[in-house]
Amino acid sequence: MRIRVSDIQEDGLMVDHVTAVGSFSDPAWRLDAVSLRVLREHVDVLVSGEVLATVPQLCGRCLEPFPADVRAAVDVRLIPRPATADNVELAPDDLDVDFYQNDELDLGALVEAETTLALPMKPLCRDDCRGLCPVCGGNRNVVACACSERAPDPRLTVLKDLATRLSH
Secondary structure (H helix, E strand, O other): OEEEHHHOOOOOEEEOOHHHHOOOOOOOOEEEEEEEEEEEEOOEEEEEEEEEEEEEEEOOOOOOEEEEEEEEEEEEEEEEOOOOOOOOOOOHHHOOEEEEEOOEEEHHHHHHHHHHHOOOOOOOOOOOOOOEOOOOOOEOOOOOOOOOOOOOOHHHHHHHHHHHHHHO
């Protein structure tokens, strides 16, 4: 959804329909709900609200695919992109600032960016995921393997001896 900044009324604009925002660039991602308020302060635009989406992920422990529910809180100030420079240096307080140009802002791109930023760094299919066996590589959530513990790397015995000597 593209919004002309000059068309935003004084009381702002509410976007609460998924179809109004559009779809993600990745067709596997699904936008479930959106509730955004778009306000204009002179040339700046404030966008706040919440986005709910379902994004396919791979578990960081067992490597199985699963649909992750993502809740992204949106609180962004958009300012006009300076016409004189390609690169703009932002201060530490400007981390919630983005740019729009030609009196137009792309709400779909903003929603996709905020959803991406809300993805977990290490996604887990569930909190009690047991992961993969370090010996046979089997998924411990599916099969209880009978592998014995792997022997420690013999190259690390020097460090074990050092730790023993330092503890005395």
